[in-house]
Amino acid sequence: MSISVGTYLPPWGTSQGRVLGYDEDALTMAVEAGRQVVDAGGMVTRVVFISRELPLLEGGNTAPLLAALRLPDTLEVVEQLGGAPATLDAILSANSGTLVIAVDAGSSAGAAAALVNGSSPLVLAGRAQRSLPQRTRHADGQSFRDDDPRLLRESGLRTSMSALDLPEKPLLIAGLSARDAAVWSSEPPPALPTLGASSPIFALAVLIDSARSGLVGAMEQATLSVAHFNAAGSTVKRHEPKAQKPAARKKAPGGDIKLSLAAYDRAFKSKVGWHAGKCTACGLLSTPPRYHCLGCGADDQWELAPLPRTGSIYTTTTVHVSVPSLESPYTLAVVECDGTDVRSLMHVTDVPPGQVTIGTHGRLVLRRVAIRTGVPDYGHAFSPDAVSVQEGGAA
Numbered sequence: 001m002s003i004s005v006g007t008y009l010p011p012w013g014t015s016q017g018r019v020l021g022y023d024e025d026a027l028t029m030a031v032e033a034g035r036q037v038v039d040a041g042g043m044v045t046r047v048v049f050i051s052r053e054l055p056l057l058e059g060g061n062t063a064p065l066l067a068a069l070r071l072p073d074t075l076e077v078v079e080q081l082g083g084a085p086a087t088l089d090a091i092l093s094a095n096s097g098t099l100v101i102a103v104d105a106g107s108s109a110g111a112a113a114a115l116v117n118g119s120s121p122l123v124l125a126g127r128a129q130r131s132l133p134q135r136t137r138h139a140d141g142q143s144f145r146d147d148d149p150r151l152l153r154e155s156g157l158r159t160s161m162s163a164l165d166l167p168e169k170p171l172l173i174a175g176l177s178a179r180d181a182a183v184w185s186s187e188p189p190p191a192l193p194t195l196g197a198s199s200p201i202f203a204l205a206v207l208i209d210s211a212r213s214g215l216v217g218a219m220e221q222a223t224l225s226v227a228h229f230n231a232a233g234s235t236v237k238r239h240e241p242k243a244q245k246p247a248a249r250k251k252a253p254g255g256d257i258k259l260s261l262a263a264y265d266r267a268f269k270s271k272v273g274w275h276a277g278k279c280t281a282c283g284l285l286s287t288p289p290r291y292h293c294l295g296c297g298a299d300d301q302w303e304l305a306p307l308p309r310t311g312s313i314y315t316t317t318t319v320h321v322s323v324p325s326l327e328s329p330y331t332l333a334v335v336e337c338d339g340t341d342v343r344s345l346m347h348v349t350d351v352p353p354g355q356v357t358i359g360t361h362g363r364l365v366l367r368r369v370a371i372r373t374g375v376p377d378y379g380h381a382f383s384p385d386a387v388s389v390q391e392g393g394a395a
């Protein structure tokens with residue numbers, strides 16, 4: 001009975017709040033958080049993906065999510081619109097092997113994942129689902145705001161808290177402003193980096209780090225869920241690099257490059273899952289996979305083989321004047337995958353342009369390379385190891 005938690009914050013923004021990189025969206029952040037727990041081992045039997053900013057509302061998020069996490073494409077994925085209470089509820093009711101990934105891709109961006117091992121370490125203490133829609137976003141994309149902090153505090157938070165009739169104040173409540181969190185928590189709570197769907201998992205990470213068990217809440221508008229969390233045996237892996245100011249970029253005028261869905265389909269598995277074609281006759285690796293092996297000449301004898309997602313820069317250049325429709329400047333690199341002789345051209349991400357040199361070591365991370373004809377085109381980019389320095393200075 002425990003959870004393995006993984007967290008991710010984009011390296012852009014300030015210590016007050018993170019913003020998405022130009023090549024990130026809710027899906028790439030979900031993969032970053034999910035990889036923290038999936039790469040560490042642990043059996044995943046089902047995935048729940050919770051966000052209010054799902055990249056595609058009609059078809060198409062589940063396959064890249066599974067492929068990039070290198071999970072079987074036979075797993076059930078639940079895509080769910082939701083905020084903080086939805087995530088706490090999902091972990092509460094999860095069976096062993098359920099991976100809950102929650103993402104905030106708006107203001108205060110971040111993502112977090114929780115893999116449940118055995119029965120859930122959360123037990124429901126109370127739930128109030130009430131309607132006080134101060135902020136709304138409709139299916140047609142229109143949004144409305146009628147922010148009245150006093151109404152939210154009195155008719156939202158106070159009323160929902162009273163309805164729950166808890167035996168004691170929670171240790172932490174996710175989804176609240178710092179002021180409200182201070183009033184309704186049993187002791188001065190640490191600031192959580194997000195306020196939405198991912199915030200309850202960041203709260204659980206705080207409790208796991210300090211080995212504390214107790215009540216934890218999750219609030220969105222007037223809806224509140226509170227559960228008792230047993231922190232024993234749970235673990236946290238964080239990727240929370242120091243925040244830096246996003247670099248200015250300029251889009252070159254001109255029409256977008258059109259998507260070829262046939263080419264997209266052909267490249268999908270090797271690109272999103274980061275696989276090479278491996279010749280079954282001589283073992284030669286090639287990216288992208290080749291029909292004709294350049295090692296032994298065999299035709300159409302290959303299978304997909306996963307490549308290491310770490311490597312070093314073989315050569316690099318920074319582009320200041322891009323082709324039409326792309327933003328510049330950006331840095332490209334030919335990256336040699338660790339332990340192989342496979343070299344691949346990719347974007348350098350997570351650092352301002354021109355910051356890497358030959359020999360720089362880093363991770364290969366899923367990023368949105370482009371949006372073509374409305375389709376997010378995902379592939380791998382190079383993130384230098386220096387980015388992985390955690391906020392607060394720990395390695």
Ligand SMILES: [Zn+2]
Pocket residue numbers: 279280281282283284293294295296297298
């Ligand atoms: Zn061969």
